[in-house]
Every structure is written in structure tokens, then in C-alpha cells.
Amino acid sequence: MADPALAADARRERRFFLSLSLPALFIVGLAAILPILWIIRQSFLTTGGEYSLGNYDKVLSSGLTWSALVTTLELSFGTLAICTLLGTPLALALASARPRVANLLMAFVMLPLWTSILVRTYGWLVLLRRDGLINAALTDSGLTAEPLPLVYNFTGTLIGMVHYMLPLFLLPVYAAMRDIDANLIRAAASMGATLGQTIRTVILPLSAGGIFSGSIIVFIYTLGFFITPAVLGGGKVNPLSTRIERTLSTFQDWGSASVLGILLLVVMALIGVMFLAARRLLTRNGAAHA
Amino acid sequence: MLEAYPDNRLSRICLWGFSALVMAFLMLPTLVVVPLSFSASDLLEFPPRAYSLRWYDHFFGSATWMAALRTSLILGTLTAMLAVPLGLLACISINRLGGKAAVAIQGILLTPSIVPGILLAIGLFFVLAAQRLVGTLFGVLVGHVVLAIPVVCIVLLPALARFDWNQVQAARSLGANWARAIGGIIVPQLQISLLSAILMAFLTSLDESVISIFVSSGQNSTLPKLMFISLRDQIDPTIAAISTVWTAIVVVVVLIVTSRQKS
Numbered sequence: 001m002a003d004p005a006l007a008a009d010a011r012r013e014r015r016f017f018l019s020l021s022l023p024a025l026f027i028v029g030l031a032a033i034l035p036i037l038w039i040i041r042q043s044f045l046t047t048g049g050e051y052s053l054g055n056y057d058k059v060l061s062s063g064l065t066w067s068a069l070v071t072t073l074e075l076s077f078g079t080l081a082i083c084t085l086l087g088t089p090l091a092l093a094l095a096s097a098r099p100r101v102a103n104l105l106m107a108f109v110m111l112p113l114w115t116s117i118l119v120r121t122y123g124w125l126v127l128l129r130r131d132g133l134i135n136a137a138l139t140d141s142g143l144t145a146e147p148l149p150l151v152y153n154f155t156g157t158l159i160g161m162v163h164y165m166l167p168l169f170l171l172p173v174y175a176a177m178r179d180i181d182a183n184l185i186r187a188a189a190s191m192g193a194t195l196g197q198t199i200r201t202v203i204l205p206l207s208a209g210g211i212f213s214g215s216i217i218v219f220i221y222t223l224g225f226f227i228t229p230a231v232l233g234g235g236k237v238n239p240l241s242t243r244i245e246r247t248l249s250t251f252q253d254w255g256s257a258s259v260l261g262i263l264l265l266v267v268m269a270l271i272g273v274m275f276l277a278a279r280r281l282l283t284r285n286g287a288a289h290a
Numbered sequence: 291m292l293e294a295y296p297d298n299r300l301s302r303i304c305l306w307g308f309s310a311l312v313m314a315f316l317m318l319p320t321l322v323v324v325p326l327s328f329s330a331s332d333l334l335e336f337p338p339r340a341y342s343l344r345w346y347d348h349f350f351g352s353a354t355w356m357a358a359l360r361t362s363l364i365l366g367t368l369t370a371m372l373a374v375p376l377g378l379l380a381c382i383s384i385n386r387l388g389g390k391a392a393v394a395i396q397g398i399l400l401t402p403s404i405v406p407g408i409l410l411a412i413g414l415f416f417v418l419a420a421q422r423l424v425g426t427l428f429g430v431l432v433g434h435v436v437l438a439i440p441v442v443c444i445v446l447l448p449a450l451a452r453f454d455w456n457q458v459q460a461a462r463s464l465g466a467n468w469a470r471a472i473g474g475i476i477v478p479q480l481q482i483s484l485l486s487a488i489l490m491a492f493l494t495s496l497d498e499s500v501i502s503i504f505v506s507s508g509q510n511s512t513l514p515k516l517m518f519i520s521l522r523d524q525i526d527p528t529i530a531a532i533s534t535v536w537t538a539i540v541v542v543v544v545l546i547v548t549s550r551q552k553s
Contacts (some may be wrong), residue, residue, distance in 0.1 A: 014387065016468070021383035024439055025377040031432035032402040042416055086312045093309035096292040107548075108313060114540050115320045116497050118517040119533035121320025123527055125332050126326060133322065133336045166316060182293070189294035195301055198294075225408020226336045226500050231521050241408045248412060248504075258416075261409050268406070277311025 026100065036265075041259035052237075055255035064243065065260065069267070072239035075229070083218050084170040086162070092171055092203065095177035106174070121231045124160050125151060128232075145197040153232025159162040160228040165221060169214040176210025177203065208282065216275050223268050225257040240264045320537060327530035334527065345531035353531070355516065361506070362496055365427065369434040369495035372486045376435070377442030377487065382476070384443075385450045396443070404441040407500035410437075415504045425507040433501035438491035441538040445490055449483035450476075486547045493543055 044051045094102050095107075113118060127133050128151035135147035150156055178202060188198040188257065199229050204211075226241040240260055247257040292302070321335065327345055329338030338364050349355050380399060391504045402410060418429040453476065457535065461471045477484065499514035513536070517529060 017383045017386040021380040024380035025398055027432060028399055028402060028436050031414060032410060034418050035410060038416045039413045045549050089305060089313045090309045090312045091382045093305050109316055112320060114544050115537055118499060119323060119536055121530050122533055123323045126322055127319060186294040195298045196296045196501060224408055226408045230413050244408055244412060258414060261412060
């Protein structure tokens with residue numbers, strides 16, 4: 001260690017390893033970080049090219065902005081709630097299956113994850129339209145007299161969002177449940193806990209970490225999601241993402257689009273921080289119980 | 291996991307019945323598209339009354355769709371060619387440096403996968419507009435490369451963690467320079483992971499739609515961009531044919547990746 005030549009050698013090697021990541025860092029800086037900085041700059045620029053807070057004034061005093069924000073949050077909470085309700089039991093079933101069966105079923109569950117978002121959106125359009133398959137089945141069987149409005153509205157958007165996010169929710173929850181020591185469940189059963197009690201007091205607390213990760217992923221991804229609301233919302237569902245697109249492509253208003261983008265980033269950051277704070281609180285309580 | 295409860299047959303049936311419905315929900319939209327693509331009718335009838343290949347004809351015979359398919363395949367290939375070498379070098383750097391530097395590099399490289407696509411798309415659009423590069427292949431390509439780098443890292447980092455670095459040490463002490471050590475030892479030993487990384491990078495680009503929608507145009511429109519536009523205007527079974535071809539490509543690629551990983 002005391003040898004200065006060796007120390008210089010180690011330093012040189014470190015610098016060399018650091019340099020290996022420079023090309024990747026450079027292109028990420030160019031195509032991801034610079035664009036974000038550019039949005040910030042653009043948000044302060046008027047159409048005349050002067051710096052001002054005019055764009056913020058315009059966007060934040062518009063009712064459209066706030067209704068877009070409400071839609072964004074409704075969509076995110078709705079998607080998360082349904083993913084939790086559908087995904088947690090499915091993860092439990094998969095985790096309790098024999099490994100070979102579970103792997104096979106997981107492959108099917110992952111199929112949508114590997115299908116293009118546009119293919120899936122098209123599939124939902126075909127299924128949900130007024131003369132689509134689901135409405136045809138409903139009216140033919142006499143369950144409903146009139147076709148139901150299932151798409152080009154909030155319902156359709158929510159169905160599409162849940163379909164996209166569910167596999168992403170399922171992965172961490174399934175992983176957490178599969179890692180639970182089966183002896184703990186045997187112990188609970190032998191001490192007389194019913195299945196419901198075991199699920200509530202053993203399985204769910206032990207998979208809380210996975211459910212939490214899944215929830216963060218679903219919520220944060222849904223906040224900025226564009227394709228599904230743009231197509232399945234049919235122009236009637238306008239979260240921040242589609243509002244940004246419209247401001248840019250219809251009104252050519254780069255400044256306002258940038259302010260909306262920054263609003264989206266701020267909301268994401270706030271909710272991310274809230275999730276992390278909640279997790280810290282939860283783990284502390286969990287530790288107190290243990 | 292629930293074998294401690296052999297008597298709760300009813301709960302188990304309920305759980306599996308519910309799970310079967312959820313899995314059906316997950317697979318339904320992908321599967322419904324396939325029979326539709328072989329329909330002979332202009333209408334979206336299900337099940338189709340007569341079958342034909344006319345929508346495939348329509349797709350493969352259309353200059354616009356073919357140009358978009360070509361653009362997407364070229365972009366996917368270029369993305370893989372750039373993202374995998376860049377990602378590999380970055381992963382070697384992350385693996386060897388360790389500590390805070392590694393965490394920082396990883397954090398920066400992961401940014402594009404956390405920031406919403408719509409923000410990357412409009413930001414990139416602004417930057418490219420200032421350089422008059424909107425609508426060029428280059429603009430979409432850099433966007434796809436930064437989205438593919440995190441995917442490449444997720445595949446390669448665990449592989450490098452298992453890699454025995456003594457081999458590189460040995461090669462170096464025998465006089466091989468770093469380029470030789472990487473090309474002659476690391477790359478051949480990571481063959482399988484690198485193949486996965488190449489295919490995943492290709493798929494990432496093929497599947498990307500938001501950046502394409504904002505940044506590509508005209509001759510350089512990608513397949514997802516064209517599909518997005520036609521989904522908004524009208525939906526005819528041509529899209530079903532495209533979707534089926536598309537899904538078939540993806541399933542083949544995923545099967546290659548998973549079968550390689552097991553062997």
C-alpha cells in the first residue's frame with residue numbers, strides 16, 4: 001500500500017474503468033438529460049424568445065390543466081386499486097402452484113408484456129367497441145338491451161391501463177410470495193390459524209415489500225402513460241400526457257407544453273417521495289411488531 | 291405453499307377460478323387479434339364467417355407499411371449495435387469500480403427508464419428541432435439507444451458479477467491489452483448473455499412508440515407510429531394482420547432468449 005508506484009497504478013486503473021462508461025453516459029446525457037433540461041428552459045421562454053413566467057401563469061390558471069391533473073390521479077389510483085385486487089390473488093395462486101406449473105403459467109402471464117402496446121390497444125378496441133365482441137355477446141345473450149359504452153371513455157382507458165400494468169405489478173408480488181418460507185405457513189396452520197388468518201397475518205405482511213414495489217411501479221408508470229389514454233380515451237379522457245401532446249401538436253405552444261411536462265415531473269416526484277416515506281413508516285412498524 | 295391447508299378445497303377452487311379469469315383477461319386482446327387477421331370481411335366479425343389472406347396481402351403490398359416495417363427493423367438493428375457495446379463497457383465499469391461511483395453511473399444510465407416517455411419525447415423533439423434533425427433516423431435512434439441501455443445493463447450486470455475476473459488478470463499479466471482482454475475473454479464468455487442483450491435491445495426499439503410518434507416522420511416513420519395514427523383514424527383488419535406478424539416476431543425472439551438462458 002505504501003508503494004507510490006502501486007498507488008499510481010491503482011489510480012490509473014480506476015480512471016480507465018471510469019472512462020469505459022463515458023460513451024454510454026454521453027449518449028444518455030445527450031438524448032435524455034439534455035432534453036429534460038431543454039424542457040425546463042423552454043418553459044420560461046415566450047414565443048418571442050424572451051424569458052418570463054408567462055407560460056406558468058397561463059397553464060396554472062387554466063381549468064383544463066387542473067382537470068387534466070385530476071384525470072391523471074384518478075387514472076393512476078384506479079389502475080393501482082384494480083391491479084392490487086386482481087394481482088394479489090393471482091400471485092398467491094401462482095406462488096402456491098408447483099414450480100413447473102407456475103413457470104408455465106408465468107410465461108402466459110408475461111405474454112402481454114411482450115406484445116406491442118399498440119397490438120394490445122387494437123385488441124381492446126376490437127373487443128370493447130359498440131359493435132365489438134363483448135357488446136355483441138352481451139346483447140345476443142340478452143344480458144343488456146343496448147350496447148354498453150365500454151371504450152372511448154374513462155372505463156375503456158382504465159381497462160387498457162390495468163391490462164398494461166398488471167404483469168408489472170404481478171412480477172414483484174409473485175417473487176416476494178414465492179420466497180416465503182413454507183414452514184412459516186405450516187407453523188401457522190399447526191397452531192390452528194385458519195387459511196384466512198394465515199393469509200392476513202403471515203402471507204400478506206411477508207409479501208408487503210413486493211406489493212409495495214409493484215404499487216410504486218404501477219402508479220409512477222401510469223402517471224405519464226400516453227398511448228392508452230390517447231387511443232382508448234377517444235379524446236374524452238385527457239390526463240397530463242395527452243394534454244401535453246395536444247398543446248404541442250394542435251396549438252404549437254411549446255412553452256405551455258413544457259410547463260405541463262414539468263408539472264407531470266413534480267407530481268411524479270412528490271408521489272414517489274410519499275411512497276418512500278410510507279414504506280419507511282411501514283417497515284418501522286413492522287420492525288416494532290417483530 | 292398452501293399445502294398446509296389440504297382441506298380448504300373450496301377456497302382453493304375459488305382462488306384458481308379467479309386466477310383463471312384474470313389470466314384470460316391478460317391474454318384475451320392478444321389472442322383475439324389472430325383470427326381477425328385471417329378474416330375475409332371488411333367488418334370486424336368474430337368469429338370470421340370466411341377466411342382469407344387479403345389483409346396480409348394488403349400489408350405486404352402497401353409501400354407505406356413496408357417502408358415503416360423497414361424503418362423499424364433498421365432502427366432495431368442499429369439500436370442493438372449501439373446499445374450493446376455501450377452497455378457492455380458501462381457494465382464493466384460499474385462492476386470494476388464498485389462503491390459510490392458505480393451507484394452514480396447506474397443511476398444516470400437508468401434515468402431514461404424512469405422518466406415518462408412523453409417527456410423524453412417532447413424534450414428530444416425540442417433538442418432535435420433546434421438542430422433541424424426532427425424526422426431523421428438519427429433522432430429516433432439516439433432515443434431508442436438510451437432506452438435500450440438500461441435493458442442491456444439489467445441483462446449484463448448479473449452475468450458480469452458471476453464472471454471470473456482472474457482470467458482477465460492472467461491475460462493482462464501475459465501482455466494482452468484491455469481491448470484484447472475484453473474482445474478475447476469477456477465477450478466470448480458472456481456469449482449467451484450478450485445474445486439476450488442484443489435481442490432485448492432490438493425488441494425495446496421495435497416496441498417503442500412514444501418517441502417515434504413525436505420524432506419520426508415521413509419516410510422515417512416507424513411501424514408503431516403508423517399503427518398509432520391508423521388506430522386513431524379508422525380500424526380495419528390490416529392492423530390485425532400487422533399485429534399478428536409483429537407478435538409472432540416477438541414470440542420467436544423471446545423463445546430464443548429464454549431457451550438460451552436455460553441451456
